[in-house]
Amino acid sequence: MTLKANNRxxxxxxxxxxxxxxxxxxxxxxxxxxxxxxVGKGRKNILLNLADVTYIDSSGIGELVSAFTSVRKEQGELxxxxxxxxxxxxxxxxKLYTVFDIKDDEADAIQSFPKAx
Amino acid sequence: MxxxxxxxxxxxxxxxxxxxxxxxxxAFEVAGKWGFDEDAQHHISMAVRExxxxxxxxxxxxxxxxxxxxxxEKTPASMVITVTDQGKxxxxxxxxxxxxxxxxxxxxxxxxxxxxxxxDEVTIKNLEPGTEITLxxxxxxxxxxxxxx
Numbered sequence: 001m002t003l004k005a006n007n008r009x010x011x012x013x014x015x016x017x018x019x020x021x022x023x024x025x026x027x028x029x030x031x032x033x034x035x036x037x038x039v040g041k042g043r044k045n046i047l048l049n050l051a052d053v054t055y056i057d058s059s060g061i062g063e064l065v066s067a068f069t070s071v072r073k074e075q076g077e078l079x080x081x082x083x084x085x086x087x088x089x090x091x092x093x094x095k096l097y098t099v100f101d102i103k104d105d106e107a108d109a110i111q112s113f114p115k116a117x
Numbered sequence: 118m119x120x121x122x123x124x125x126x127x128x129x130x131x132x133x134x135x136x137x138x139x140x141x142x143x144a145f146e147v148a149g150k151w152g153f154d155e156d157a158q159h160h161i162s163m164a165v166r167e168x169x170x171x172x173x174x175x176x177x178x179x180x181x182x183x184x185x186x187x188x189x190e191k192t193p194a195s196m197v198i199t200v201t202d203q204g205k206x207x208x209x210x211x212x213x214x215x216x217x218x219x220x221x222x223x224x225x226x227x228x229x230x231x232x233x234x235x236x237d238e239v240t241i242k243n244l245e246p247g248t249e250i251t252l253x254x255x256x257x258x259x260x261x262x263x264x265x266x
Binding site (some may be wrong): 021024025030057058059061062068069072086090093094095096099115 | 134137158159163167170205213215216222223224225228230231232234
Protein backbone atom coordinates (compact mmCIF):
# COMPACT_ATOMS: atom_id res chain seq x y z
CA MET A 1 0.00 0.00 0.00
CA THR A 2 1.51 3.31 -1.07
CA LEU A 3 1.58 6.30 1.24
CA LYS A 4 -1.19 8.88 0.89
CA ALA A 5 -0.94 12.38 2.33
CA ASN A 6 -3.85 14.80 2.74
CA ASN A 7 -3.38 18.25 4.24
CA ARG A 8 -5.78 20.26 6.40
CA UNK A 9 -5.33 23.70 7.96
CA UNK A 10 -6.56 24.23 11.53
CA UNK A 11 -5.70 27.40 13.52
CA UNK A 12 -2.46 28.01 11.65
CA UNK A 13 -1.35 24.39 11.90
CA UNK A 14 -1.08 22.14 8.86
CA UNK A 15 -2.25 18.66 9.73
CA UNK A 16 -0.99 16.01 7.33
CA UNK A 17 -3.13 12.88 7.47
CA UNK A 18 -0.86 10.05 6.34
CA UNK A 19 -2.08 6.58 5.48
CA UNK A 20 -0.16 3.55 4.29
CA UNK A 21 3.51 2.61 4.61
CA UNK A 22 6.53 4.88 5.01
CA UNK A 23 9.25 2.70 3.53
CA UNK A 24 12.25 3.01 1.23
CA UNK A 25 11.11 4.26 -2.15
CA UNK A 26 7.73 5.77 -2.85
CA UNK A 27 6.52 6.11 0.74
CA UNK A 28 9.58 8.02 1.89
CA UNK A 29 9.48 10.21 -1.22
CA UNK A 30 5.81 11.14 -0.67
CA UNK A 31 6.61 12.23 2.90
CA UNK A 32 9.72 14.17 1.82
CA UNK A 33 7.90 15.98 -1.00
CA UNK A 34 4.91 16.79 1.18
CA UNK A 35 6.98 18.39 3.95
CA UNK A 36 9.25 20.18 1.47
CA UNK A 37 6.21 21.59 -0.33
CA UNK A 38 4.65 22.84 2.92
CA VAL A 39 7.84 24.50 4.13
CA GLY A 40 8.26 26.07 0.69
CA LYS A 41 4.82 27.63 1.07
CA GLY A 42 5.72 29.01 4.47
CA ARG A 43 3.64 26.52 6.45
CA LYS A 44 6.05 25.76 9.23
CA ASN A 45 3.73 24.41 11.93
CA ILE A 46 3.23 20.81 10.83
CA LEU A 47 1.44 17.99 12.60
CA LEU A 48 1.93 14.56 11.02
CA ASN A 49 -1.07 12.36 11.81
CA LEU A 50 0.29 8.78 11.79
CA ALA A 51 -2.92 7.07 12.97
CA ASP A 52 -3.30 5.23 9.67
CA VAL A 53 0.39 4.55 9.04
CA THR A 54 0.59 0.79 9.19
CA TYR A 55 4.33 0.29 8.78
CA ILE A 56 7.59 2.24 8.93
CA ASP A 57 11.03 0.85 8.08
CA SER A 58 14.45 2.33 8.86
CA SER A 59 14.25 4.50 5.76
CA GLY A 60 10.88 5.84 6.92
CA ILE A 61 12.31 6.63 10.35
CA GLY A 62 15.15 8.46 8.63
CA GLU A 63 12.63 10.44 6.60
CA LEU A 64 10.78 11.49 9.76
CA VAL A 65 14.09 12.65 11.26
CA SER A 66 14.93 14.57 8.07
CA ALA A 67 11.50 16.21 8.05
CA PHE A 68 11.88 17.22 11.70
CA THR A 69 15.35 18.68 11.05
CA SER A 70 14.38 20.54 7.88
CA VAL A 71 11.32 22.16 9.52
CA ARG A 72 13.41 23.15 12.57
CA LYS A 73 15.98 24.72 10.26
CA GLU A 74 13.25 27.05 8.98
CA GLN A 75 12.25 27.97 12.56
CA GLY A 76 9.16 25.81 12.33
CA GLU A 77 7.86 22.90 14.38
CA LEU A 78 6.97 19.39 13.31
CA UNK A 79 5.09 17.15 15.72
CA UNK A 80 3.65 13.65 15.52
CA UNK A 81 0.07 12.65 16.28
CA UNK A 82 -1.52 9.30 17.16
CA UNK A 83 1.19 6.68 16.79
CA UNK A 84 0.20 3.06 16.36
CA UNK A 85 1.81 0.62 18.79
CA UNK A 86 4.24 -0.61 16.16
CA UNK A 87 5.42 2.89 15.28
CA UNK A 88 5.55 3.85 18.97
CA UNK A 89 7.75 0.82 19.70
CA UNK A 90 10.06 1.66 16.79
CA UNK A 91 10.58 5.23 17.99
CA UNK A 92 11.26 3.95 21.49
CA UNK A 93 13.82 1.36 20.33
CA UNK A 94 15.62 4.00 18.27
CA LYS A 95 15.51 6.53 21.17
CA LEU A 96 13.64 9.01 18.99
CA TYR A 97 10.58 8.99 21.20
CA THR A 98 12.09 11.75 23.33
CA VAL A 99 13.27 13.75 20.30
CA PHE A 100 9.86 14.13 18.68
CA ASP A 101 6.98 15.93 20.36
CA ILE A 102 4.31 13.21 20.22
CA LYS A 103 0.63 13.86 20.88
CA ASP A 104 -2.42 11.65 21.24
CA ASP A 105 -5.12 14.32 20.96
CA GLU A 106 -5.47 16.52 17.90
CA ALA A 107 -6.93 19.56 19.69
CA ASP A 108 -4.20 19.47 22.35
CA ALA A 109 -1.60 19.11 19.64
CA ILE A 110 -2.89 22.16 17.76
CA GLN A 111 -2.88 24.22 20.97
CA SER A 112 0.73 23.26 21.65
CA PHE A 113 2.05 25.05 18.54
CA PRO A 114 3.24 28.65 18.91
CA LYS A 115 0.65 31.18 17.86
CA ALA A 116 1.43 33.71 15.15
CA UNK A 117 1.79 37.19 16.66
CA MET B 118 13.30 -18.30 -8.39
CA UNK B 119 12.56 -20.69 -5.53
CA UNK B 120 14.15 -23.97 -4.50
CA UNK B 121 12.94 -26.28 -1.75
CA UNK B 122 14.48 -28.98 0.38
CA UNK B 123 13.06 -30.48 3.55
CA UNK B 124 12.77 -27.65 6.14
CA UNK B 125 14.65 -25.26 3.87
CA UNK B 126 13.50 -22.93 1.11
CA UNK B 127 15.78 -20.61 -0.87
CA UNK B 128 14.91 -17.64 -3.08
CA UNK B 129 17.06 -15.94 -5.70
CA UNK B 130 16.01 -12.33 -6.15
CA UNK B 131 16.76 -9.37 -8.42
CA UNK B 132 18.32 -6.24 -6.91
CA UNK B 133 15.12 -4.21 -6.88
CA UNK B 134 12.74 -2.65 -4.36
CA UNK B 135 10.03 -5.01 -5.61
CA UNK B 136 12.21 -7.90 -4.43
CA UNK B 137 12.58 -6.23 -1.03
CA UNK B 138 8.79 -6.02 -0.68
CA UNK B 139 8.44 -9.61 -1.83
CA UNK B 140 11.09 -10.79 0.65
CA UNK B 141 9.29 -9.04 3.51
CA UNK B 142 5.97 -10.61 2.54
CA UNK B 143 7.49 -14.08 2.13
CA ALA B 144 9.22 -13.85 5.53
CA PHE B 145 5.90 -12.95 7.18
CA GLU B 146 4.17 -15.91 5.53
CA VAL B 147 6.93 -18.43 6.26
CA ALA B 148 7.14 -17.32 9.92
CA GLY B 149 3.37 -17.74 10.25
CA LYS B 150 3.46 -21.15 8.64
CA TRP B 151 6.22 -22.21 11.04
CA GLY B 152 4.16 -21.25 14.09
CA PHE B 153 5.35 -17.78 15.10
CA ASP B 154 2.72 -15.40 16.49
CA GLU B 155 1.81 -12.14 14.78
CA ASP B 156 4.28 -9.98 16.74
CA ALA B 157 7.14 -12.37 15.96
CA GLN B 158 6.04 -12.52 12.31
CA HIS B 159 6.21 -8.72 12.20
CA HIS B 160 9.66 -8.64 13.79
CA ILE B 161 11.03 -11.37 11.51
CA SER B 162 9.61 -9.81 8.34
CA MET B 163 10.93 -6.39 9.30
CA ALA B 164 14.40 -7.82 9.98
CA VAL B 165 14.33 -9.57 6.61
CA ARG B 166 13.18 -6.36 4.92
CA GLU B 167 16.10 -4.42 6.44
CA UNK B 168 18.58 -7.14 5.46
CA UNK B 169 17.14 -7.18 1.92
CA UNK B 170 17.38 -3.37 1.70
CA UNK B 171 21.04 -3.59 2.71
CA UNK B 172 21.63 -6.28 0.07
CA UNK B 173 19.94 -4.32 -2.73
CA UNK B 174 20.96 -0.78 -1.82
CA UNK B 175 24.36 -1.01 -0.11
CA UNK B 176 25.50 -4.44 -1.33
CA UNK B 177 24.45 -4.88 -4.94
CA UNK B 178 23.77 -1.14 -5.45
CA UNK B 179 20.74 -1.93 -7.66
CA UNK B 180 23.07 -3.66 -10.17
CA UNK B 181 20.75 -5.62 -12.50
CA UNK B 182 23.52 -8.20 -13.04
CA UNK B 183 23.72 -9.02 -9.34
CA UNK B 184 21.28 -11.16 -7.34
CA UNK B 185 20.65 -11.63 -3.67
CA UNK B 186 19.63 -14.84 -1.98
CA UNK B 187 17.39 -15.57 1.00
CA UNK B 188 17.31 -19.00 2.64
CA UNK B 189 14.78 -19.93 5.32
CA GLU B 190 15.62 -22.96 7.42
CA LYS B 191 13.53 -24.53 10.15
CA THR B 192 15.31 -26.28 12.99
CA PRO B 193 13.60 -27.76 16.07
CA ALA B 194 14.56 -24.70 18.13
CA SER B 195 14.71 -21.85 15.64
CA MET B 196 14.01 -20.20 12.35
CA VAL B 197 17.30 -19.42 10.61
CA ILE B 198 17.32 -16.91 7.74
CA THR B 199 20.39 -16.17 5.63
CA VAL B 200 20.52 -13.17 3.31
CA THR B 201 23.49 -13.03 0.94
CA ASP B 202 24.39 -10.40 -1.64
CA GLN B 203 27.05 -10.06 -4.33
CA GLY B 204 28.27 -6.59 -3.38
CA LYS B 205 31.65 -5.38 -2.23
CA UNK B 206 31.20 -6.65 1.31
CA UNK B 207 30.38 -5.02 4.64
CA UNK B 208 32.82 -4.78 7.52
CA UNK B 209 30.74 -5.58 10.64
CA UNK B 210 33.26 -3.67 12.76
CA UNK B 211 32.47 -0.43 10.92
CA UNK B 212 28.74 -0.21 11.64
CA UNK B 213 28.06 3.01 13.58
CA UNK B 214 25.83 3.01 16.68
CA UNK B 215 22.65 4.88 15.72
CA UNK B 216 21.93 5.59 19.40
CA UNK B 217 25.16 7.56 19.87
CA UNK B 218 24.38 11.27 20.41
CA UNK B 219 26.21 12.24 17.21
CA UNK B 220 24.20 9.73 15.17
CA UNK B 221 20.75 10.02 16.73
CA UNK B 222 19.49 12.62 14.25
CA UNK B 223 21.06 11.06 11.18
CA UNK B 224 18.71 10.08 8.37
CA UNK B 225 20.22 6.62 7.87
CA UNK B 226 22.17 3.89 9.65
CA UNK B 227 19.42 2.14 11.65
CA UNK B 228 18.89 -1.01 9.55
CA UNK B 229 21.35 -3.37 11.24
CA UNK B 230 20.38 -1.96 14.64
CA UNK B 231 16.70 -2.81 14.01
CA UNK B 232 17.65 -6.29 12.80
CA UNK B 233 19.59 -6.88 16.02
CA UNK B 234 16.65 -5.54 18.05
CA UNK B 235 14.11 -7.83 16.45
CA UNK B 236 16.05 -11.10 16.16
CA ASP B 237 17.59 -13.34 18.85
CA GLU B 238 20.94 -13.85 17.11
CA VAL B 239 22.53 -11.96 14.23
CA THR B 240 25.81 -12.79 12.50
CA ILE B 241 27.37 -10.70 9.72
CA LYS B 242 30.07 -12.23 7.57
CA ASN B 243 32.11 -10.38 4.95
CA LEU B 244 32.50 -12.85 2.06
CA GLU B 245 34.85 -10.56 0.11
CA PRO B 246 33.03 -10.02 -2.16
CA GLY B 247 29.51 -10.12 -0.81
CA THR B 248 27.94 -10.03 2.62
CA GLU B 249 26.10 -12.82 4.40
CA ILE B 250 23.83 -11.95 7.28
CA THR B 251 22.30 -14.73 9.34
CA LEU B 252 19.21 -14.03 11.42
CA UNK B 253 17.96 -16.44 14.07
CA UNK B 254 14.61 -16.37 15.86
CA UNK B 255 14.11 -18.96 18.56
CA UNK B 256 10.87 -20.83 18.89
CA UNK B 257 9.00 -20.04 22.07
CA UNK B 258 8.39 -16.82 23.94
CA UNK B 259 11.10 -17.17 26.62
CA UNK B 260 13.79 -18.07 24.10
CA UNK B 261 12.70 -15.23 21.83
CA UNK B 262 13.36 -12.75 24.61
CA UNK B 263 16.91 -13.92 25.26
CA UNK B 264 19.56 -12.01 23.32
CA UNK B 265 22.81 -13.66 22.40
CA UNK B 266 25.71 -13.21 20.04
